[in-house]
Amino acid sequence: MLSKEEVKHILALSSLEADDEEFEVLQRRLSQMEEFVSQIKNADVDEDVSVEDAVDMNTLREDEPKESYPVEKILANAPKQKYGAFAVPLMMEDD
Amino acid sequence: MTDVTKLGVLETAKLIREKKVSCEEVVRAYIKNIEEKIVLNAVVEVFDDAIDEAKKVDERVKNGEKLRALEGVPMLIKDNILITGKHAGCASRFMQNFVAPYDATVIAKLRNEGVIFLGRTNMDEFAMGSSTEKSCYGICRNALDTSRVPGGSSGGSASAVGANLACASLGSDTGGSIRQPASYNGVYGVKPTYGRVSRYGLIAFASSLDQIGPITKNIEDNAYLLKVISGKDEHDMTSASASVDDYNEIKSQKSYKFGICDEVEKQLTNLVTKPVYDKIIEKLKKNGCEFVHFSIKDFDLCLPIYYVLSTAEATSNLGRFDGVKYTVRSERADNVPEIYTKSRSEGFGEEVKRRIMLGSYVLSSGYYDAYYNKAKKLQRRLTNQLTDAFKECDAVLLPTTANVAFKIGSKGDNPIDMYLEDLFTTLANITGVPSFSIPCGKGEGDMPLGLQIMCNKFEERKMYEIAKYIEKLLKGENV
Numbered sequence: 001m002l003s004k005e006e007v008k009h010i011l012a013l014s015s016l017e018a019d020d021e022e023f024e025v026l027q028r029r030l031s032q033m034e035e036f037v038s039q040i041k042n043a044d045v046d047e048d049v050s051v052e053d054a055v056d057m058n059t060l061r062e063d064e065p066k067e068s069y070p071v072e073k074i075l076a077n078a079p080k081q082k083y084g085a086f087a088v089p090l091m092m093e094d095d
Numbered sequence: 096m097t098d099v100t101k102l103g104v105l106e107t108a109k110l111i112r113e114k115k116v117s118c119e120e121v122v123r124a125y126i127k128n129i130e131e132k133i134v135l136n137a138v139v140e141v142f143d144d145a146i147d148e149a150k151k152v153d154e155r156v157k158n159g160e161k162l163r164a165l166e167g168v169p170m171l172i173k174d175n176i177l178i179t180g181k182h183a184g185c186a187s188r189f190m191q192n193f194v195a196p197y198d199a200t201v202i203a204k205l206r207n208e209g210v211i212f213l214g215r216t217n218m219d220e221f222a223m224g225s226s227t228e229k230s231c232y233g234i235c236r237n238a239l240d241t242s243r244v245p246g247g248s249s250g251g252s253a254s255a256v257g258a259n260l261a262c263a264s265l266g267s268d269t270g271g272s273i274r275q276p277a278s279y280n281g282v283y284g285v286k287p288t289y290g291r292v293s294r295y296g297l298i299a300f301a302s303s304l305d306q307i308g309p310i311t312k313n314i315e316d317n318a319y320l321l322k323v324i325s326g327k328d329e330h331d332m333t334s335a336s337a338s339v340d341d342y343n344e345i346k347s348q349k350s351y352k353f354g355i356c357d358e359v360e361k362q363l364t365n366l367v368t369k370p371v372y373d374k375i376i377e378k379l380k381k382n383g384c385e386f387v388h389f390s391i392k393d394f395d396l397c398l399p400i401y402y403v404l405s406t407a408e409a410t411s412n413l414g415r416f417d418g419v420k421y422t423v424r425s426e427r428a429d430n431v432p433e434i435y436t437k438s439r440s441e442g443f444g445e446e447v448k449r450r451i452m453l454g455s456y457v458l459s460s461g462y463y464d465a466y467y468n469k470a471k472k473l474q475r476r477l478t479n480q481l482t483d484a485f486k487e488c489d490a491v492l493l494p495t496t497a498n499v500a501f502k503i504g505s506k507g508d509n510p511i512d513m514y515l516e517d518l519f520t521t522l523a524n525i526t527g528v529p530s531f532s533i534p535c536g537k538g539e540g541d542m543p544l545g546l547q548i549m550c551n552k553f554e555e556r557k558m559y560e561i562a563k564y565i566e567k568l569l570k571g572e573n574v
Contacts, residue, residue: 013455014410015417015435016448026449029510033453036511037399040469049472059336061329073196077421086419088431 001031100124100259104168104316107262108209111156111167118152118167118211125169125213129260134241137254139174139232141214142181148211165323166209171261173252174215175222176307177296178202181212185298186230187220189422189442199296200331201265201307201324208323213261217251220444221413222272222300224248225516226506229446234503238280239542243500246276246516249310253280256310263311263320267297269304270401271495271520274532277310278495278545281534283317283562284310286520288552289527290335292321293328301408302333304401304524314533314566318342318559340556347564347574350383354488358394362518366497371536371544376492378568389484393477394522398514400477401521403457403470410454416442449510478526485551490561493519495545499538519547529555533562535569 227250238257249266257280277284418438425437457466
């Protein structure tokens with residue numbers, strides 16, 4: 001079972017938070033998942049096996065500037081926008 | 096006139112072309128079915144312009160214009176594939192305000208062939224699930240028995256085709272999300288070779304495993320639609336330049352050589368559905384097909400490998416949902432870090448949160464080598480073993496699911512019960528090979544079961560030929 005501290009750490013890594021009730025469920029079920037995937041820890045694999053993508057396809061296109069989607073179209077989905085940009089609360093104030 | 100909603104893609108296109116039915120009649124008939132079968136909750140939105148689009152097709156027919164191959168064919172699209180100007184919600188309340196700014200490549204390709212987009216289908220939130228019970232739109236039901244799940248995560252797309260709510264649909268498959276629901280609803284679903292179909296405009300779950308594929312009423316439609324949506328795409332650097340065969344001229348050989356994985360066979364001995372598969376093998380043998388056995392030592396680790404790789408990628412992909420760019424922003428957030436944390440915590444459902452967390456865990460310092468790196472090495476070994484097997488056989492046969500569709504709400508508190516649903520399907524995603532699920536018999540409650548035909552990479556043509564061969568044999572026809 002993952003400890004409370006471990007689950008809190010994982011929540012922080014995931015940019016998530018949970019109230020006490022939700023935390024209890026997450027801790028239990030995440031521990032079940034962790035136990036399930038930990039089966040692979042015992043599998044014996046040669047150290048020299050390649051970890052490159054087994055799919056072997058990742059070809060980059062030429063780096064040529066191209067027209068992209070219009071700003072208004074992309075901003076249309078933002079919960080808040082201002083001056084043609086995504087709007088977030090002020091991060092630093094003038095002194 | 097027969098019920099047009101029972102017809103598939105190619106038959107419908109032909110009827111419209113030959114003026115035997117108007118496109119508007121076809122679209123209205125499907126909308127009527129959707130309304131009558133609202134209990135399925137398979138379709139979450141019928142597009143209000145579908146009938147207008149149908150009228151335009153009828154105009155073109157009337158004016159004697161040249162018609163495209165799929166002119167007027169109504170299709171339904173999974174809620175995680177973008178259609179310009181339409182909402183795409185991934186069945187998540189977090190995405191409730193998102194309107195697609197562009198067409199996914201698959202949508203553009205279908206549009207070019209004249210397809211009419213009828214609406215969006217239900218799914219598990221962010222495609223994470225095997226039952227379509229975890230959706231912000233509510234649970235979806237099986238086309239053949241409403242007390243059962245339709246499977247998932249493309250449950251709406253499969254239930255809709257099974258219940259004749261569209262000519263065909265698109266789904267996405269990361270660990271079985273097209274094939275398992277296709278099997279549960281008695282329809283045809285393919286997970287193409289990784290890279291065969293562009294993922295541009297598919298809201299990503301696990302980018303190295305995701306593929307879009309068609310769900311259809313017959314083999315020919317599936318082959319045809321796959322041909323249409325396949326091909327290299329400059330917007331997806333993992334899309335393959337491999338040539339796209341004309342799958343629709345399906346001519347089978349006299350016999351084939353099939354591979355049976357010993358580890359799959361061992362799993363089968365515990366299944367009540369085993370006699371169904373034994374019967375198929377018996378029939379194939381009688382018809383001169385050969386069988387070779389091979390071993391995939393790590394087969395029993397497919398699910399753990401899959402859950403490490405898919406959650407690791409999901410944690411990264413779902414990082415973009417932050418309450419700033421397109422998802423709902425929490426009203427409780429006062430500063431930027433809070434926007435991320437509070438919006439994500441309010442927006443994502445529990446299953447999605449857990450998968451993001453497992454992904455963060457397996458990638459985190461101190462655990463990366465034991466989990467993620469190990470899973471990548473095992474993925475390589477599995478792929479090598481399966482590739483070797485294909486040197487000795489044309490296709491590998493395996494069940495799509497362990498049993499028929501289960502009852503709604505019957506999976507317990509432990510998430511692993513649900514994960515075991517993908518026992519036979521994740522192999523194809525982990526190794527990148529194509530796999531096609533076709534209906535092959537019935538199990539408990541007269542519910543359908545699926546058979547997977549798995550071929551080597553980019554051998555979809557052979558896969559469809561073999562599917563046709565097996566289906567003819569099962570129907571008692573000459574092959």
